[in-house]
Amino acid sequence: MKKIGFLSFGHWQNTPHSNVRSASDVLLQSIELAEAAEDLGLDGAYFRVHHFARQLASPFPLLAAAGARTKRIELGTGVIDMRYENPYYMAEDAGAADLISQGRLQLGISRGSPEQVIDGFRHFGHIPEEGETDGDMARRHAETFLKLLDGKGFAKPNPRPMFPNPPGLLRLEPHSEGLRNRIWWGSVSDATAVxxxxxxxxxxxxxxxxxxxxxxxxxQQARQIRVFKEAWKEAGHSHAPRTSVSRSIFAIVNDQDRAYFGGRPERDQVGYIEQNLRAVFGRGYANEPEKLIEELKQDEAIAEADTLLLTIPNTLGVDYNAHVMEAIMTHIAPAMGWR
Structure with missing residues (x-):
């Protein structure tokens, strides 16, 4: 068994070729996608977060709305760029969204990806400390966020408060018990996985x-997952580890699928996500179900992970993406032993 979710990059563009023309469209359709995924038996609805772009940017209103409209499905991010985040305000937002969803949030956070603007986090009021890189700042924000999610009091109460206080130091509210154990880190290296x-x-x-x-x-990705699991075991945490991989997977079952995705060669590619940082980009998968199943069986990282996130072409609209997800759940998941 494997958990299966979708990951939407949340693109919108006001062009004749897009079914998602505005920020309003992408937000409302994202909620509809979460509902559709739940109806189809998927386990998760995950959303990318990008600033200064025509994409999803502020995740917590979306997660709260999706949480109010669904009952079972996990709701998450992949990922929130911690260079931009005030961890105190984020802890309040995350706690509220998790309580609305009744404990279904699975928050992916990270150092973030290359940006649309130069040092965009500075516009949000976040400046690395002396001798600190922006990646260091992101990890510092993440550590503060995790500590706040523990729910321990840290702030000295006012002796003359507007409202009565509980005894002792105060914590941020609302606090959602258990959310601390549902935080994920988006990693591109073995070292950050450890x-x-x-x-x-x-x-x-x-x-x-x-x-x-x-x-x-x-x-490489399968090895990264194994390195992570070994480090988790050595750390001695009380809760079980989870690992996810993201893949573009399309089962070609009709002419529309073939027109969109048929005939495209799929292979790994190498590029640079930052200067002097060489990265390998994983291949996508698009084929008739029988051939697709055989290709997926060779993917070591999919086999190693407990969660698979299907990256979907959200600009093609809710109906077509529901079809994409249904094809995977019907033709691929049972044959792969995921269901």
Whole structure:
């Protein structure tokens, strides 16, 4: 058995070729996608977060709304860029959204990806400390966020408060019990996967990874997952680790699928996500179900992870993406032993 969710990058563009023309469209359709995924038997609805872009940016209103409209499905992010976040305000937002969903949030956080603007986090009021990189700042924000989610009091109460206080130091409210154990770290390297394990965060490994060995992407990613699991075991955490991978997977079952995705060669690609940071980008999968199943059986990282996130082409609209998810659940998941 494997948990299966979707991951939407939340694009919108006002063009004739897009079914998602505005920010309003993408937000409302994202909620509808979560509902559709729940109806189809998927386990998760996850959303990317990008600032200064025509994409989803502020996740907590969306997660809260989706939580109010669904009953069972996990709701998450992949990922929130912690360079931009005030961890105190974020802890309040996350606690509220998790309580609305009754404990279904699975928050992916990370150092973030290359940006649309130069040092965009500075516009949000966040500046690395002297001698600190923006990645260091992101990890510092993450550590503060995790500590706040523990729910321990830390603020000295006013002796003359407007409302009565409970005894002792005060914590941020609302606090959602258990959310601390449902935080994931988006990692592109073995080293940050080990750090995430030590911090008690689950591992989100995406469709790209730092090219550390020159091996195929899925082989490097599977090794990263195993390194993470070993580090988790050594850390001795009381809760069980989870790992996810993201893949573009399309079962071609009709002419529309074939027109969108048929005939495209799929292979790993190598590029640079930052200067001097060589990365390997994993291949996508698009084929008739029988051939697709055989291809997926060769993917070591999918086999190693307990959660698979299907990256969906959200600009093609809710109906078509529901069809994409249904095809995977009907033709692929049972044959792969995921259901």
């Amino acid at each position: 750090w995430a394990a030590k911090m008690g965060m689950h591992l989100q490994s995406s469709t790209l990874k730092e090219d550390e060995t020159g091996e195929p992407f899925h082989v």
